Amino acid sequence: MSNDFIIPFSFQPLPQSFYTQPTLELAKSLLGCLLVNETESGTASGFIVETEAYMGPEDQAAHSFNNRRTKRTEIMFGPAGHVYTYVMHTHCLVNVVSSTIEKPEAILIRAVEPFSGKELMKERRKVDHIKNWTNGPGKLTKALGITMSSYGHLLTERPLFITEGFTPANISSGPRIGIDNSGEAKDYPWRFWVTGNPFVSKSR
DNA sequence: CGGACGATTCTCT
């Protein structure tokens, strides 16, 4: 596609200081940023348009609820800016670790808007319509080629990184998706999205 | 080592 040539030389990964802002702030700051993944088969990127914050020990919906510390959640207890990937129903989902050491908070990236490497995304997703390439947490990882091998990767480094994108005109918020069995936490408005963006996974 | 369980997706109706 026409804008593919811009990647990967023009943009610098955001510094680690970007990731140390409070988790709920970071979840909103990530909206509009460009998520880039460089692989052997090529580079693909998309603007983040939907996120969800998971607030650690107090948040019943979080994997780290009650400080549950396993091989899977271990990365959440480390410093901000690392990648937390995990497998859900055969799909790989990608999170940004936030907060500080020993405070296991993270932000799930639920949707992006395709920017570069669109042919590659189409090939990976095997569906025609662009709207279905990246409008869900399991879809975007497949389109961008993000796998469990990215677990623990630091986002200030290539090949997987986040860089400056656009500033959303408006941000909406509401309850998170797919956590109905999480007690009171299911109603917390910790899902954020770019208002009106067509790649957001659910309208609500 | 077996079984239960999803921060999902896709295919119908």
Added chain:
DNA sequence: GAGAATCGTCCGG
């Protein structure tokens, strides 16, 4: 909107 697919992770025995 409901139901199936499908598999890595976690926990109990």
